[in-house]
Amino acid sequence: MKKNRNVGVIGVGQSKYSSHREEVNQPEMIHEAVVAALNHSGITLDDVDCIVHGNMELFEMVHQPDLWHTLGTGSYGKETLRVTTGGTTGATLVAVADQLVASGLHDVVMAIGFEKLQEGHTTGGITNMADPLWARQLQTGALTGMTAADVIEEFGEQRAKMASMKYRIIMDKHAMKNDKAHRRLGLEFDQAEDLAKNSPALVGELRMIHMCSQSDGACVMIFASEEKAKQFCKQPAWIKDHVTVHREESFCIFGEPDYVTSHRYAAEKLFGRNGITDPLNQIDMFEMYDPSSWWGLDWIREFLMLEGDSHIKMIENGDICIDGKFPINPSGGVTASNPIGATAMVRVAEAALQIMGDAGEHQIPKPVNQAMASGFGGTMWTVLFLLTKDVPW
């Protein structure tokens, strides 16, 4: 596979992520991130050809939010389209922006992902999804209690619980370095036993402390063709490739057949067509959409195509720490901040910031030449990105 032309990320802007943003309405909150992204890229709205806008369908219960948000997005008189693909929305926005520029349709595209969860009713938005009789399958969303049970069964209760809690505490330590992050709890490793036992239970061994937050916030990324990117930006983060995999999850009375997870399937495709045979050494960091620390733990094995307990060892040895061998989510990840329509975009944005060298206090202390970022949504959907420091094609 080869792109028609190269596409670089030249600007990233994020609002502060928080449980409440009562001082701003939706377009005003988005405007904060738009201004930040324009400032980061050094361009003005006049340089932007097209705006792509998205969030979770129905989560704010506002019809056609992109029209209202014209006030804050700057899309007056510009081509604009709205994208909504559930939890993957933010990642799909990036995929769409990349394709709009790569195709030659537009030179500079601004992508906007947002959510203001405080204002809507997420349960109302999701409950109309399931009707198992008519192949609208049971949807458990991000409640990951079954994964906790599976990991405990495979690795034993003590080891599994301590690994998922260590993962959670590492994420919090990363979030403490990121002033945009929503939840910065100041957790210490010696709290692991206590938290694993006393944090309120949600489903089985999935506890409150393991779960992602509900956040308000917006993320904006600016994409440019190679020519424009080089004109505007000293070090763009290049979008080398991306893979989208959707899979319908269902409960089967005949038992669980073996299947390849959408994460492993996406990784296999991405690695195969980009010459990656040893992801741990060829990729320098990974921003993963980790809705809970049980899934975060489990998915390391899938995304990096590992076997056995090597993913658990990566956590136990601290390899995934910001200064470790294979840093994961130096931003603090999704358990720290989860403005859903922006969440998957934040993963790509944070990977881009690492390549550009602009991540600030949570910049990884080693060169980042190749980075990976993932989006997650639906019952088990994956969008997986590969970003590079060098012009890819």
Place this chain on the structure above:
Amino acid sequence: MNIEKDNQFVIEGKLALPYQYFSGRTGSRFLIRLRDDKKINGLKCNACNKVFVPPRSTCEICGETIQDNWVEVKDTGTVTGFTVVRYSEPHQPVKAPYILALIKLDGADTPFAHIVQGIAIENMKVGLKVKAKFAEKTTSTIMDINCFMPAG
């Protein structure tokens, strides 16, 4: 039995969609001024020379932040368009039929929607001069303007 026509079933569904949203610092200031001083304020973009009522914290034309450029506009204005609401719904502030109009206040460049009373529906027209009638009891909403009435 014609199964194509006679035995088609319908799956019934119903969604509850409760929501709220913050009016934010700009919208709140507009409402406070309306509630406490019975004054209508807008925000002005100096670059585009436009006054937005209701206020917009950013200029929707050029994108500039204008949230501190408050200006007072008159409580009189001109109807730029209208419709007649002829059905009743629980959320409506008054009983149908009523006139919902776009009103450009004197000093503003953007029209905003409100109810016009004190004129027969058949006499309603674009270009009508109207004046705000403030509510006796505040609700801290746009309904602190009770309605607009024909001026003079």
